[in-house]
Amino acid sequence: MTRMAATRDGYGQALLDLADNEKVVVLEADLGKSTKSLHFRKAYPDRTISCGIGEQNMLLVGAGLAASGYIPFASTFAIFTERAFEQMRNGVARPNLAVHLCGSHGGTHxxxxxxxxxxxxxxxxFRTLPNVVVMHPCDDVSTRALTMQLPGLGKPSYMRTARNKTPVLYDGREDEIQIGKGVVLREGYDVAIISCGVLVSESLKAAEALAEEGINATVVDMHTLKPIDGELIDSLVAQCGALVTAEDHNVIGGLGSAVAEYIVSNSFAPLEMVGVPDRFGESGQADEMLEVMGISAPYIANAAKEAISRK
Amino acid sequence: MSKTITELEEIARKCRVEIVKMVHRAQAGHPGGSLSEIDLLTALYATRMRVKADEPNWSDRDRFILSKGHASPGMYAILAEMGFISHEDLKSYRVLGGVCQGHVDMKWCPGVDFSAGSLGMGLSFGMGCASAARIDKSERRAFVMIGDGEMQEGSVWEAAMAAAHHELGNLKVILDRNRIQNDDFCKEQMRMFDIPAKWKAFGWNVKEIDGHNMAEIMEGLDFLEAPENCQGPSILIAHTIKGGGISYMENNPSFHGAAPNDEQFHQAMVELGEVEA
Structure with a gap:
């Protein structure tokens, strides 16, 4: 039976794991119970700063702490990080202060x-900001592993986590997780499905369905969107000759765009992009939303066939 | 760090000369807010800031955050006067590759603690610096200068509320109340009503002074440092004159962000006692 867990729990656990580093501080904007920074707050109240419902202030308090030698981890809902975009741009990214921002509850999921x-x-x-590393891990184990690496990053980061549980893929494999390096989860030669976040497990399902039709797909967990793992993309193009990207994010500007930007200037292959079709969501269960948005496993499988047909 | 009032006034006069020179040389920049803030910056840097010009990144230094980062000529002038940068560096203001970027930038200029230029950000950053000092159990302070027009940014009040909640007694704000913003007088753009009452209501210690009277400025800085005002954040509301010290710039909204021409430059040098009429 596959273990199910939410990536946000991996984030909360990682903050606790990092607490031995006395320079680690946590910033909250009234959503610590949701983003899971609450565990750190309870154990280390002197190193936790509540900013109330004030995300703009939180980002820059983080910048001031980072400029004073601390390693701040700030979190709120992904949607509210956008409210502080210019603070992230002008106050964090521009002076390259290593504030680590986590946006939980991302995507239509x-x-x-x-x-x-x-x-x-x-x-x-966040991908448009110079200096900022952008990540969207797919399970609690990899979220924890990536978060644990952030104190050594030396530059700001944005990580999206998810509210709802998804299959755990990396139990006992946390050593394979490295910022900036995609992970091949399944090997095939007909098409490569490059995915992130909650759609990684959907991509694996799509690959299983494709296999029943005699199509062998590689599946990659591209947990780091920026910097994108170009070396891996080159090898996928060489190996499969057709690509699909899959993400619970607007098809404009996310993982699909990052891969497209890379291949148009490097090794080229047909690419089909599965993502939210430039529309807003609505209320629905997580699995229902993936169907409504056309980003669940069957859609990914269809996109794979389309990419193959364009070889 | 003791200086007489006369000595401070002379430093401020020299800084005014440099401010006008920088803006005239670049034919761009923000003289009005630089001239309104400069007496305050002079007193603060010459008598209060615990900093080392030869070690600008000394970790236990007091921080100064110029949140109204466009008023950078004032900052550069006092940094040059204090030895953080050279007077030659002032010629790099707004010049490609220069340490004196258009808006103050911590990555470019020694002695600058925050990359400003977007209003409403400095107070939050100062809160972060003050919080770090508290966790470090350090005596260092974070001084933040904000503008009055800047208070129209909502994020200022997020920070004001949070700093008082956390009782950050090492956070000290100086408000350059020069009454003019980019487009016009503040009262025409956005009336701010009772400013001292607003800060008091947010839980701050408040004192008002004449921001061009050096003796009053020293009293105001004493107020910020007084032990009874170190239990929570404090603000000094300094009433100033935009373009203060240059007759044709004073209270003139058009000199918020405009450079003097050659004739006006000469007149300014005469008024500041640099050249004879």
Whole structure:
């Protein structure tokens, strides 16, 4: 039986694991119970700063702490990180201060709160900022592993986590996780499905369905969108000759765009992009939202066939 | 760090000369807010800031955050006067590759603690610096200068509320109340009503002074440092004159962000006692 867990729990656990580093501080904006920074707050109240419901202030308090030698981890819902975009741009990214921002409850998978809470732009907007590393891990183990590596990063980061549980893929394999390096989860030679976040497990399902039709797909967990793992993309193009990207994010600006930007200037292959089709969501269960948005496993499988047909 | 009032006034006069020179040389920049803030910056840097010009990144230094980062000529002038940068560096203001970027930038200029230029950000950053000092159990302070027009940014009040909640007694704000913003007088753009009452209501210690009277400025800085005002954040509301010290710039909204021409430059040098009429 596959273990199910939410990536946000991996983030909360990692903060606790990092607490031995006395320079690690945690910033909250009234959503610590949701983003899971609450465990750190309870154990280390002197190193936790509540900023109330004030995300703009939180980002810059983080910048001030980072400029004073601390390693701040700030979190809120992904959608509300966007409210502080210019603070991230001008106060964090521009002076290259290593503030680590986590946006939980990202994507339409967030579900029944509806479109106001379903961030489908966060990966795109933060990807446009120089100096900022952008990540969207797929399970709690890899989220924990990536978060644990952030104190050594020396530059700012944005990580999207998810509200709802998804299959755990990396139990006992956390050593394979490295910022900036995609992970091949399944090997095939007909098409490569490059995915992130909650759609990684959907991509694996799609690969299984394709296998029943005699199509062998590689599946990659591209947990780091920026910097994108170009070396891996080159090898996927060489090996498969057709690519699909899959993400719970607007098809404009996210993982698909990052891969497209890379291949147009490097090794080229047909690419089909599965993502939210430039529309807002609505209230619905997580699995229902993937269907409504056309980003669940069957859609990924169809996109794979389309990419193969364009070889 | 003791200086007489006369000595401080002379430093401020020299800084005014440099401010006008920088903006005239670049034919761009923000003289009005630089001239309104400069007496305050002079007193703060010459008598209070615990910093080392030869070690600008000394970790236990007081921080100064110029949140109204466009008023950079004032900052560069006092940094040059204090020895953080050279007077030659002032010629790099707004010049490609220069340490004196258009808006103050911590990555470019020694002695600058925050990359400003977007209003409403400095107070939050100062809160972060003050919080770090508290966790470090350090005596260092974070001084933040904000503008009055800047208070129209909502994020200022996020920070004001949070700093008072956390009782950050090492956070000290100086408000350059020069009454003019980019487009016009503040009262025409956005009336701010009772400013001292607003800060008091947010839980801050508040004192008002004349921001061009050096003796009053020293009293105001004493107020910020007084032990009874170190239990929570404090703000000094300094009433100033935009373009203060240059007759044709004073209270003139058009000199918020405009450079003097050659004739006006000469007149300014005369008024500041640099050249004879």
């Amino acid at each position: 967030t579900g029944t709160d509806g479109s106001s809470a379903q961030s489908i732009e966060d990966l795109a907007v």
